[in-house]
Amino acid sequence: MTKATQAELDIAAVRRDFPILEQSINGQPLAFLDSAASSQRPRQVIEHQVDYYQRYHANVHRGVYTLSEQATQAYEDAREKVARFINAQMAQEVVFARNTTEAINLVAQAWGGANLQAGDRILLTVMEHHSNIVPWQLIAQRVGAQLDYLPIDGDGRLDLGVLDTLLTEQTKMVAVTHQSNVLGTINPIPLLAQRAQAVGALLLVDGAQSVPHMPVDVQALGADFVAFSGHKMCGPTGVGVLWGRYELLDAMPPFLGGGSMIEVVGLQQSSYAEVPNRFEAGTPAIAEAITLAAAVDYLESIGLERIYQHEHLLTSYALEALSEVSGLQVYGPPTMDNRGGAISFTLEGVHPHDIAALLDEEGIAIRAGHHCTQPLHRVLDQNATGRASFYLYNSTDEIDRLVAGLRRAQGMFRR
């Protein structure tokens, strides 16, 4: 690591890159603490998308005229850039999807449809987002496969003691989140990859909460598939990435049918394009993919390790400050060991929706609800929790405001 990447983030400078953060909400400066749901975008990313629409928009892989060639080049350059960003072996391993959800559905339907049989088992964890549960339910119901779930311990970490019982020769797929969007837990992916491989199962990693926040090297993880979304990493909505090992993608049948994904179309059947085009039916999210490359540039200009360290400091600061609020319960690891910047909590006597609404009156944006993790919330025995999540533009001042706001909410509801 160079000196520059070790230096702390210049928050004031970073914040100046994000026009949306300049505004006031309800008369208070916006404190945006919901980046786990969707991050904000810097000027550099917004301008990149405008520039595309103003100068070289055309459909890709179709025209032989200048604009189409420029758009196609930029789209494929974006694929190259994303591939380097996650250390894929080659650009063809990067499939542009709509988001993490669609990427996981692609694997469940295309890989699962061709490879899963009645009696096979799929291993998930109770901390998964609905996007890494429901796609597996759909394919399991179709082929007669069964779902198993790794439980968590009291600190919100995976209970690996039962891994041997749940991960067996019948297990064909292990699908697990890299970082929980609720608990903040960072899961031991290399270990799970090794154990999955030992029984001949594949490993899919939901990287929606990790790829934006820390350096992720898909080869070092040992995973077979990794899915993530553009809009959580300072990029646009509408584009996400499925990375898969080339041999696996190459052996998979198509997911959606249509233009771009074919080789020769007959009346009764067709042959299909090579990967990754085989999985990109129809006009793709061209502007969004090209803009995602600008988001990668932006994040790399700051440094993923530096972003990770910044969030580490913020989360540690927040856990300490929140521990002093009476009646406040944090769900998830109490220490910073393998823990990322999402903190979910309840406050005695105040429903999470009311907390979020009262904080909004002070310009503070947090999430309230089940955060698309109903099975996890059942384990936590809560209908809903509040969640504050951090990114490169957040500051300890904003955490102080959060804590003060929580105390005020508690005061209002005191009987």
Add this chain to the structure above:
Amino acid sequence: MSSMYNELILEHSRYPSNYGTLDNATASDEEHNPLCGDQIRIDLIVEDDVVTDIKFSGRGCAISQASASMLTEAVLGKSVEEAKAFSKDDLLELIGIPLQRNPVRLKCALISLKALKSCLYGTGTVHSDAE
């Protein structure tokens, strides 16, 4: 000062009216808000076309609890006809906070009304005497 959490809402959420369940309900319904995972259950007794008792239970935010509390107060002792005629606007007027531009919280406010209507129109669980 808070625009949404006036004293009325806070009082009803702290000390809700008609909170509980009815063993001898003639109709019950439970509604879920998939956005937040909250649920509200309404139990009521209709005798001679009059709502003679009504209780609500379940977990939810202050808006949903206060709204259910006020709704049960409003329809207790009313005829089934009157209770059926009790509208969304009637309930919003009772609650007295501006929710029109807040579709998420509007759902919280109206979840108890949905449960009530299911009870009255027989789409919820209708308990016959045979049960």
